[in-house]
Amino acid sequence: xxxxxxxxxxxxxxxxxxxxxxxxxxxxxxxxxxxxxxxxxxxxxxxxxxxxxxxxxxxxxxxxxxxxxxxxxxxxxxxxxxxxxxxxxxxxxxxxxxxxxxxxxxxxxxxxxxxxxxxxxxxxxxxxxxxxxxxxxxxxxxxxxxxxxxxxxxxxxxxx
Numbered sequence: 769x770x771x772x773x774x775x776x777x778x779x780x781x782x783x784x785x786x787x788x789x790x791x792x793x794x795x796x797x798x799x800x801x802x803x804x805x806x807x808x809x810x811x812x813x814x815x816x817x818x819x820x821x822x823x824x825x826x827x828x829x830x831x832x833x834x835x836x837x838x839x840x841x842x843x844x845x846x847x848x849x850x851x852x853x854x855x856x857x858x859x860x861x862x863x864x865x866x867x868x869x870x871x872x873x874x875x876x877x878x879x880x881x882x883x884x885x886x887x888x889x890x891x892x893x894x895x896x897x898x899x900x901x902x903x904x905x906x907x908x909x910x911x912x913x914x915x916x917x918x919x920x921x922x923x924x925x926x927x928x
Contacts, residue, residue: 777905
């Protein structure tokens with residue numbers, strides 16, 4: 769028995785645009801209990817993906833250390849360009865700065881086995897599902913595991 773992506777995919781997908789701030793993206797992920805969101809254009813064509821890890825890197829010690837150094841310079845009387853000051857404000861950064869653009873996707877008819885192979889090969893946790901280049905669903909590792917458990921008897925092939 770082959771199980772297609774369209775039968776296991778989530779269709780209510782939380783997405784963001786490239787202009788969405790990183791802070792707003794993090795809020796949406798928390799509010800909807802998701803660990804990543806696709807970044808899409810106005811036609812829902814995927815442009816990238818942002819995960820919790822990407823957000824964490826942005827707020828990590830290395831970035832914060834640089835930001836603190838720049839703020840010390842400002843406090844000591846250094847004149848910094850307005851564009852630079854806007855750049856170091858955390859709430860100004862857009863998701864386009866941190867999104868991953870190498871999207872691994874599949875079509876609605878991709879099998880559960882194909883999806884699992886994609887996830888394992890590319891070490892990803894979810895696969896966007898596209899129809900004519902437009903995002904229509906997403907399949908996570910949990911979706912694959914759930915489908916396997918629910919259909920284990922039908923998925924096992926007899927051995928001779």
